[in-house]
Amino acid sequence: MASKSGRGEIPKYTEITSNLLISVAGLCDDIGKHNPEAAAQMQANSDIYNAVSQQLLEDPEGTFEGVPVIKAACDFLGVAAEFMDDFADHNPAVGEVMHDNANLYRKMQRILENDPWGEAAEDG
DSSP: OOOBTTOOOOOOOHHHHHHHHHHHHHHHHHHHOGGGGGGGHHHHHHHHHHHHHHHHHOOOOOOEEEEEHHHHHHHHHHHHHHHHHHHHHHHHGGGGHHHHHHHHHHHHHHHHHHTTTTTTTTTT
C-alpha cells in the first residue's frame, strides 16, 4: 500500500485512519441518497468525517474544534464502529460485513490511541 506522502512508502496510522474516515463519510453519503428522511443528518455526519480526515492529514498535531485531532479521529472511529454495528443490526443482508468493518474501525482506534505516529507493517 502506498503512502499519501510518497509512492511505495509504508502508510502511517494517521493516513490509514484518514482513509477509514473518508470511507465512512462515503457510506453516510450513500445512505443519505437512498433515504431522504435521513439525508440531512447523513450529510452532516459525512461533512464531519471528511473534516477530521483532512485535518488529520494536514496537521496531525493540531486540533479539531478544540480537541487534539488524534483524539477526535479516535473518537470518530468509535462512533463510526457503533454506527456500522447499528446499521448491520437493521440490515441483515449486510450484517456480517458491517460488523467486520466495525471491528476493523475499533482495531484502528486502539492502534491510533496507542501509537499515533506509527506505520503499518510492510506485510499489511
